[in-house]
Amino acid sequence: MKQKLLNFFSRIEPDKKKQPFLHTLYDGFFTFAFAPNHVTKSGVHVRDGMDLKRTMVMVVIALQLCYLFGTYNIGHQHFAALGMHTGLFDGFHLKLVHGLIKLLPIFVVTHVVGLGIEFYYAYKKGHGIEEGFLVSGALIPLIMPPDLPLTILALSVAFAVIIGKEAFGGTGMNILNIALLARVFVFFAYPGHISGDDVWISGIEKSAGQYVGEMYGWAHHLFDSLFNSAGWSTFGAGGAAVMDGYTGATPMALASKGGWEAVTQVYTPSQMFWGGIPGSIGETSKPLIIAGALMLIATGIASWRIMVSMVLGLVFTGLLLNGWGNTPFMQVPWYYHFSMGSFLFAMAFMATDPVTASSTNIGKWIYGFLIGAVGLIVRVLNPAYPEGWMLAILFMNVFAPLIDHVVVSRNMKRRAKPATAEA
Amino acid sequence: MKRRTLKGLLLLVFTGAAWVDAAAQSASGSNPNYLVYTLLAVVALLILGMLIQVSDNLLGIKARQIGADKDGQNYSVYPRLNEIFDSPKPEYTAGAPIISLKKGFDILLEGEAARKRVSAHVKTYAVQPPNYKGISPIPKMEVEVGDEVKAGDPLFHDKTNPQVKFVAPVSGEVIAVNRAAKRAIAEVIILADKEQQYRTLTPPDSTNCSLEELQNFLMDSGGWALLRQRPFDVIPAPGDVPRDIFISTFDTAPLAPDLNYVVEGQGLAFQKGLDVLARLTNGKVRLGLDARGDKAPSAVFTQATGVEKTWFRGKHPAGNVGVQIHHTQPIRSGDKVWVVGVQEVISLGALFVEERYNAARVVALTGAELKETGYVHTVLGANIGDLLEGRVSGDNVRIVSGDVLTGAKKDGAGFLNAFDDQVTVLEEGDDYEMFGWLAPSYRRPTVSRTYLSNLLFPKEPFQANTNTHGEQRAFVMTGQYEDVLPMDVLPQHLCKAILAGDIERMEGLGILEMSEEDIALCEFACTSKQPLQNILRDGLEMMQEQM
Numbered sequence: 001m002k003q004k005l006l007n008f009f010s011r012i013e014p015d016k017k018k019q020p021f022l023h024t025l026y027d028g029f030f031t032f033a034f035a036p037n038h039v040t041k042s043g044v045h046v047r048d049g050m051d052l053k054r055t056m057v058m059v060v061i062a063l064q065l066c067y068l069f070g071t072y073n074i075g076h077q078h079f080a081a082l083g084m085h086t087g088l089f090d091g092f093h094l095k096l097v098h099g100l101i102k103l104l105p106i107f108v109v110t111h112v113v114g115l116g117i118e119f120y121y122a123y124k125k126g127h128g129i130e131e132g133f134l135v136s137g138a139l140i141p142l143i144m145p146p147d148l149p150l151t152i153l154a155l156s157v158a159f160a161v162i163i164g165k166e167a168f169g170g171t172g173m174n175i176l177n178i179a180l181l182a183r184v185f186v187f188f189a190y191p192g193h194i195s196g197d198d199v200w201i202s203g204i205e206k207s208a209g210q211y212v213g214e215m216y217g218w219a220h221h222l223f224d225s226l227f228n229s230a231g232w233s234t235f236g237a238g239g240a241a242v243m244d245g246y247t248g249a250t251p252m253a254l255a256s257k258g259g260w261e262a263v264t265q266v267y268t269p270s271q272m273f274w275g276g277i278p279g280s281i282g283e284t285s286k287p288l289i290i291a292g293a294l295m296l297i298a299t300g301i302a303s304w305r306i307m308v309s310m311v312l313g314l315v316f317t318g319l320l321l322n323g324w325g326n327t328p329f330m331q332v333p334w335y336y337h338f339s340m341g342s343f344l345f346a347m348a349f350m351a352t353d354p355v356t357a358s359s360t361n362i363g364k365w366i367y368g369f370l371i372g373a374v375g376l377i378v379r380v381l382n383p384a385y386p387e388g389w390m391l392a393i394l395f396m397n398v399f400a401p402l403i404d405h406v407v408v409s410r411n412m413k414r415r416a417k418p419a420t421a422e423a
Numbered sequence: 424m425k426r427r428t429l430k431g432l433l434l435l436v437f438t439g440a441a442w443v444d445a446a447a448q449s450a451s452g453s454n455p456n457y458l459v460y461t462l463l464a465v466v467a468l469l470i471l472g473m474l475i476q477v478s479d480n481l482l483g484i485k486a487r488q489i490g491a492d493k494d495g496q497n498y499s500v501y502p503r504l505n506e507i508f509d510s511p512k513p514e515y516t517a518g519a520p521i522i523s524l525k526k527g528f529d530i531l532l533e534g535e536a537a538r539k540r541v542s543a544h545v546k547t548y549a550v551q552p553p554n555y556k557g558i559s560p561i562p563k564m565e566v567e568v569g570d571e572v573k574a575g576d577p578l579f580h581d582k583t584n585p586q587v588k589f590v591a592p593v594s595g596e597v598i599a600v601n602r603a604a605k606r607a608i609a610e611v612i613i614l615a616d617k618e619q620q621y622r623t624l625t626p627p628d629s630t631n632c633s634l635e636e637l638q639n640f641l642m643d644s645g646g647w648a649l650l651r652q653r654p655f656d657v658i659p660a661p662g663d664v665p666r667d668i669f670i671s672t673f674d675t676a677p678l679a680p681d682l683n684y685v686v687e688g689q690g691l692a693f694q695k696g697l698d699v700l701a702r703l704t705n706g707k708v709r710l711g712l713d714a715r716g717d718k719a720p721s722a723v724f725t726q727a728t729g730v731e732k733t734w735f736r737g738k739h740p741a742g743n744v745g746v747q748i749h750h751t752q753p754i755r756s757g758d759k760v761w762v763v764g765v766q767e768v769i770s771l772g773a774l775f776v777e778e779r780y781n782a783a784r785v786v787a788l789t790g791a792e793l794k795e796t797g798y799v800h801t802v803l804g805a806n807i808g809d810l811l812e813g814r815v816s817g818d819n820v821r822i823v824s825g826d827v828l829t830g831a832k833k834d835g836a837g838f839l840n841a842f843d844d845q846v847t848v849l850e851e852g853d854d855y856e857m858f859g860w861l862a863p864s865y866r867r868p869t870v871s872r873t874y875l876s877n878l879l880f881p882k883e884p885f886q887a888n889t890n891t892h893g894e895q896r897a898f899v900m901t902g903q904y905e906d907v908l909p910m911d912v913l914p915q916h917l918c919k920a921i922l923a924g925d926i927e928r929m930e931g932l933g934i935l936e937m938s939e940e941d942i943a944l945c946e947f948a949c950t951s952k953q954p955l956q957n958i959l960r961d962g963l964e965m966m967q968e969q970m
Binding site for chain 2: 002005006031033034035036037038039040042043044045046047048049050051052053054055057058128130132169170171172173298299300301303319320323324325354355357358359360361364404407408411412414415416
């Protein structure tokens with residue numbers, strides 16, 4: 001089997017000189033299928049089993065639960081807005097299919113654009129395809145609103161990969177987190193598509209001053225015919241009116257207007273914890289994110305120092321804001337800040353990116369703590385931005401080298417001291 | 424701020440935070456004024472923290488004054504976590520302080536040398552100039568092919584320091600002088616006589632003679648070439664007097680020989696070697712002793728006199744002399760210390776005890792690809808093919824002189840490197856592996872916690888091969904090197920400084936304290952498969968040019 005596949009690969013291998021681009025592509029897929037037969041040359045004779053591919057894939061695996069729930073929740077929110085299938089498991093197949101129809105194009109476009117650019121640059125620079133985009137590509141769909149137009153998505157991914165990464169020299173060289181850079185691009189270039197109350201529910205449009213469900217397209221109809229033959233409930237034609245009084249506002253938007261009281265009028269704390277609320281695709285379900293975070297900590301892939309210090313930063317700032325208590329949002333008890341919004345997702349998957357975080361262990365404590373503090377300040381005190389983690393992490397990404405510089409200088413200073421004379 | 428101070432402050436801040444919250448909760452009913460509480464609490468905590476810190480400093484100063492502690496680090500009002508949770512000290516240390524190193528990693532490999540003597544009939548031996556760092560690649564030959572030499576007769580010398588002789592380990596006929604690229608001399612090969620003859624030496628009285636007399640004798644007799652100087656791991660310059668001399672009496676590298684077995688019956692020569700070394704330095708001769716096991720190390724080490732002993736325990740690289748120097752008397756700018764291996768000390772002692780150059784070596788034959796492992800009694804520079812004759816089981820193998828982390832690749836015609844006391848034979852891993860990065864088809868050693876079988880059977884040794892398990896990438900992961908290096912060094916930043924050619928930063932980040940063997944474990948663990956030992960060697964060479 002293995003030998004047959006190897007033979008197949010060696011038959012289709014394009015010529016490196018005549019078709020360099022194809023060869024780069026071939027090399028990328030070949031190293032994906034087979035760990036290469038390289039042996040150690042100089043230095044150590046035995047190498048650790050871990051490489052960058054495996055590291056990256058561990059993160060992608062940790063994200064899978066978020067993907068599953070995100071798919072379901074896109075559908076769930078859609079039907080909740082229409083007042084249909086309100087129970088958790090009512091119309092489960094419809095919610096899943098609706099979610100897939102929304103999520104799949106986002107996933108595909110992200111990867112086609114992102115990987116396409118990666119491949120092109122690998123070919124241009126004449127080195128192997130590096131696996132950095134595996135994680136970025138898995139993260140980007142999860143932090144976008146479900147109804148984001150695909151052209152905007154493609155633009156944002158291209159911006160993030162070209163300006164954020166390739167301009168700096170590729171995997172391992174970027175200063176800013178790629179996934180967040182894609183999101184922040186949409187955030188500032190197309191704010192109407194990523195902020196406000198009506199972007200977090202998919203398949204809803206405004207016609208004649210009224211919010212109604214969109215007319216379903218061919219994909220929905222295709223599944224309808226399947227469900228029909230199985231005797232299950234179907235999507236129908238679409239166009240149903242949105243429930244009276246339904247706003248689709250996220251807890252963050254509610255809290256900035258009316259504090260914790262306004263939030264609890266719409267969502268219960270347990271709802272926010274389990275994740276059946278509107279939001280970006282992958283960030284709503286807290287237990288599943290915590291499961292992913294625990295996996296990353298247990299395998300040692302992500303830095304527990306950053307996660308713990310970020311929690312400490314949030315608790316510290318939360319207590320201070322509670323004490324100040326000037327606005328209703330400041331009075332929101334600090335522990336509810338964990339379940340509102342996307343703190344946990346940012347903590348587990350965004351702040352811990354090893355390339356953009358501080359690289360020293362002491363630096364990681366400072367870096368995480370400041371993200372927790374700055375993020376909450378943006379969330380609570382800044383009226384323009386309902387959520388603060390994206391901006392706080394990008395901000396601290398820029399500061400991470402400075403933190404490292406301080407830590408490194410201290411190490412150098414320690415050493416410059418004359419050795420302690422013996423008594 | 425010292426590390427323990429940081430810990431103390433953190434502790435205070437977080438108990439403070441909990442306290443404020445509790446206070447505010449208890450003041451339920453009327454609107455609790457968090458801000459005032461918080462400010463009060465912060466002020467109170469700061470004052471308390473300052474008081475504790477001042478008393479801690481005073482205690483440290485007092486300890487230094489009365490001489491109870493040389494740097495005030497061992498006395499503190501803060502409880503030391505590692506003392507509370509540390510496993511009990513073994514009895515044989517008799518209450519002496521142990522330096523416990525938490526960081527590090529033991530690579531468990533199959534093929535540990537059995538504690539038995541095996542025999543090998545070695546016909547040729549070689550002295551290899553490239554083994555001695557710091558000498559020019561084309562040393563001046565003192566013999567020609569066809570000459571008969573006695574053990575201890577000079578073979579060649581470095582042109583800049585002609586008084587330092589490199590001598591023949593055995594008597595016999597010089598049968599070849601092999602050259603490498605640019606006419607560098609790679610090997611001077613001697614076909615050994617059946618009956619060994621030794622050049623008679625007349626050592627000075629090592630206790631009374633002048634330092635110069637002693638140094639001259641060592642340089643002439645070949646003893647000088649047994650020494651190495653840190654930083655840079657080079658042969659010391661003639662006339663140098665080191666600050667201290669360090670000897671590690673245990674080796675923690677993968678499959679390393681058990682030095683307690685190696686020194687059996689060599690107590691006299693070892694002690695004599697230590698006495699001679701003590702004359703050569705203004706400082707002390709410092710022995711690093713092994714406190715890892717339940718059994719005490721050999722009495723040759725524990726009962727050595729005239730030396731300063733320090734107990735160490737921990738995973739590899741706790742046995743590296745560089746790590747031990749770092750934790751006792753670190754190398755600072757301008758310092759020169761010497762390091763000597765255990766078997767080199769014995770040879771040094773033999774110069775005085777036996778009055779001849781006795782380069783006998785006990786070499787461990789190790790590795791999963793050997794039919795029979797064990798210790799072979801031979802001489803420095805033995806031919807590896809002869810040592811392994813009839814013992815190698817596989818045909819696609821790699822032979823390494825030394826251990827798998829720092830050793831050199833050799834073939835059957837190669838010779839044991841001068842400072843190596845081990846040969847490792849392992850499988851060559853030049854095979855493709857399907858989805859090897861995701862679903863491994865065999866167990867492999869790793870510091871990561873992503874392999875389930877390694878987590879379930881942590882004590883099970885590996886049959887490792889030489890596959891790189893991935894391609895080289897830019898530095899991505901952080902904190903990995905720090906986890907396996909028990910030194911206050913930032914290896915990744917150091918390597919980046921070397922790659923950038925920033926001499927000042929290299930020195931500041933401790934390149935002078937590092938040798939290739941110290942960073943080898945980081946190189947093993949590196950996810951990005953970076954060649955750290957080569958990078959470090961480049962950096963050391965850059966530093967040497969500057970000095």
